[in-house]
Amino acid sequence: MTTMNGNSGSRNGCRAGRVSRAALLTIVLVFLPAMWTFAGGQQEGPVNTTDGVAIKGYDPVAYHTLGEPTEGSSRFTADWDGATWHFVSAEHRDLFVDDPERYAPHYGGYCAQAAAQNQVAEGDPEIWTIEGGRLFLNYNARFRRRFHNDLPGNIAAADRNWPGLRAGLIEAARGE
Numbered sequence: 001m002t003t004m005n006g007n008s009g010s011r012n013g014c015r016a017g018r019v020s021r022a023a024l025l026t027i028v029l030v031f032l033p034a035m036w037t038f039a040g041g042q043q044e045g046p047v048n049t050t051d052g053v054a055i056k057g058y059d060p061v062a063y064h065t066l067g068e069p070t071e072g073s074s075r076f077t078a079d080w081d082g083a084t085w086h087f088v089s090a091e092h093r094d095l096f097v098d099d100p101e102r103y104a105p106h107y108g109g110y111c112a113q114a115a116a117q118n119q120v121a122e123g124d125p126e127i128w129t130i131e132g133g134r135l136f137l138n139y140n141a142r143f144r145r146r147f148h149n150d151l152p153g154n155i156a157a158a159d160r161n162w163p164g165l166r167a168g169l170i171e172a173a174r175g176e
Contacts, residue, residue, distance in 0.1 A: 045173040046166050047083035048109035048123050048137075054083035055109040055137065058125035061092040063135050064103060069125050080104070082173075105135040107162050108169070112136035113147040115158035120165055131155065 047054050054060070062070035072086025076093045079085070080100045087093040096103045105123065107115040112129070114121035123137030127144050130136075131151055138144040147154050 045082050046108045046169050047081050047104075049083045052084050054085045055105060055123065055125045057086045059087045059092055060085060060103045060105060060135060061095050062088055063128060063130060064133075065092070065095075069128060081108070102133070103135070105137045107136070107158060108166065109137055110165075111139040111143055112158055113138050113143040113154060115161050115165060116147065116154040117157075118161040118165065120169065 050056055057072055057074075059070050059072035062068065062072075070088055072088055072092075074086060076087040076090055077084050078087070078093050078097050078100075080096070081104070085093075085096060085104075087096065105128075106112065107123075109123045109125075111121040111123045121139045121143075124139060125137060127138045127141060128135060129138070129144065129147065129151075132155075134155075136147070136155075138147055
């Protein structure tokens with residue numbers, strides 16, 4: 001008769017347990033950002049919004065003119081691409097209205113690194129990059145580092161993936 005205690009014969013079981021936990025962790029890390037996108041007031045659509053307001057109310061022009069993320073005001077707003085955008089001043093609002101493609105974050109304010117991986121995740125207005133005059137947001141600092149590891153390659157991949165991702169977001173918003 002063989003007796004098993006807590007130490008003997010458990011190596012394979014522990015390894016299998018570790019593999020299972022590692023696999024679960026990988027799944028969570030890959031899918032959590034995508035699941036997070038539509039939670040907590042996030043609205044499906046081509047622009048990352050919370051209760052209809054783009055990029056959590058931050059002024060997209062401020063990244064370009066002030067060089068930092070700055071919360072806008074509900075006193076200065078513009079509607080574009082299915083979302084309401086907030087600005088710190090009438091001047092910023094007018095700059096945006098004249099050329100929204102120049103100032104709005106690319107990929108609808110969703111995470112640029114996720115878009116490079118053909119996924120959708122919330123973009124954090126505090127985690128940003130301007131490259132080639134274009135504003136990019138990322139889900140968190142780790143995603144931003146990954147985005148910067150191959151900036152030209154990730155931008156090219158996200159640019160290729162975005163039309164399909166955008167179409168999927170629009171379909172989801174319509175309930176299709």
